[in-house]
Amino acid sequence: xxxxRTALGLMAAGVGALAGLPLRSxxxxxxxxxxxxxxxWLVPYPAGxxxxxxxxxxxxxxxxxxxxxxxxxxxxxxxxxxAVADVxxxxxxxYTLINIDNGIMVFNSVLYQNLGYxxxxxxxxxxxxxxxxxxxxxxxxxxxxxxREFIAQVRAQPGKLSFASAGAGTPQHLAMELLMKRAGxxxxxxxxxxxxxxxxDLVGGQVPVAITDYAAARGFFQAGKLRPLAITDAQRHPSxxxxxxxxxxxxxxxxxATMVGVAVRAGTPMEHVRALQQxxxxxxxxxxxxxxxxxxxxxxxxNTPEEFQALIGGEIKRWHPLVKELGIRLDG
Numbered sequence: 123x124x125x126x127r128t129a130l131g132l133m134a135a136g137v138g139a140l141a142g143l144p145l146r147s148x149x150x151x152x153x154x155x156x157x158x159x160x161x162x163w164l165v166p167y168p169a170g171x172x173x174x175x176x177x178x179x180x181x182x183x184x185x186x187x188x189x190x191x192x193x194x195x196x197x198x199x200x201x202x203x204x205a206v207a208d209v210x211x212x213x214x215x216x217y218t219l220i221n222i223d224n225g226i227m228v229f230n231s232v233l234y235q236n237l238g239y240x241x242x243x244x245x246x247x248x249x250x251x252x253x254x255x256x257x258x259x260x261x262x263x264x265x266x267x268x269x270r271e272f273i274a275q276v277r278a279q280p281g282k283l284s285f286a287s288a289g290a291g292t293p294q295h296l297a298m299e300l301l302m303k304r305a306g307x308x309x310x311x312x313x314x315x316x317x318x319x320x321x322x323d324l325v326g327g328q329v330p331v332a333i334t335d336y337a338a339a340r341g342f343f344q345a346g347k348l349r350p351l352a353i354t355d356a357q358r359h360p361s362x363x364x365x366x367x368x369x370x371x372x373x374x375x376x377x378x379a380t381m382v383g384v385a386v387r388a389g390t391p392m393e394h395v396r397a398l399q400q401x402x403x404x405x406x407x408x409x410x411x412x413x414x415x416x417x418x419x420x421x422x423x424x425n426t427p428e429e430f431q432a433l434i435g436g437e438i439k440r441w442h443p444l445v446k447e448l449g450i451r452l453d454g
């Protein structure tokens with residue numbers, strides 16, 4: 123009888139232990155430090171562009187710091203909507219990041235009636251990686267010696283010339299729309315799925331001009347395959363001191379910075395958001411990343427989620443009325 127009772131007791135204890143396994147496993151998982159597995163970093167543009175460069179350089183430093191892989195995944199198309207949809211399908215746990223810019227967070231919501239996502243409701247801002255000016259650039263087929271001559275050529279051929287952009291609604295597109303408004307120009311927009319293919323066609327002569335960020339075009343500038351004519355900033359770029367500002371060539375109101383930051387799915391625990399912001403900040407301010415960014419004239423930021431939200435809010439107040447004034451709609 124004693125042996126039987128002992129056996130039954132052991133069986134009961136075993137069943138109880140097994141029954142407790144799922145609970146203990148869930149508690150252990152909940153208590154796991156963040157991040158405890160690989161991070162996936164979505165880039166809404168093809169490899170080779172400025173946004174991709176910022177993510178890959180920072181991702182390598184983050185992986186070394188966090189002792190977890192950081193996998194950059196390019197998801198171009200849909201003016202950022204494809205990548206945002208991927209984030210929306212992912213758990214709100216901070217393990218799926220997305221690079222966002224002015225287009226995704228500021229312009230698209232006023233350019234499209236049926237956007238497919240809500241920047242405010244679907245995404246939680248983490249931090250700003252960097253922001254910087256852009257350049258009006260022409261390919262080798264252009265005969266324009268400088269910005270004034272280029273503008274004169276476009277004015278002489280209204281509606282005849284085309285321009286490339288990284289995509290409809292991107293900062294590169296809106297900067298050219300602003301230039302056409304300020305300078306009284308008319309050109310045909312040719313949108314691409316990112317800066318890399320747009321600049322490839324610009325170099326190849328398929329399109330004559332584009333406004334581009336320095337990170338994407340730097341190699342082409344250095345190789346003489348593209349010529350920068352003017353910068354969308356209040357001052358000249360230290361790496362291209364001979365390139366004038368638009369104000370210097372007689373066009374006011376062309377100060378325009380492209381911003382690239384990081385977001386996660388809305389609803390992500392704020393402790394994960396803040397841990398991620400700190401990890402990104404450590405990475406982009408590390409000596410190796412500052413050096414690589416500096417080669418492209420990029421100054422890292424790393425602000426808080428609240429500061430980033432205030433910055434985006436200011437851009438919305440600035441650009442939504444202007445886009446409406448320009449009369450730009452991209453879906454009817």
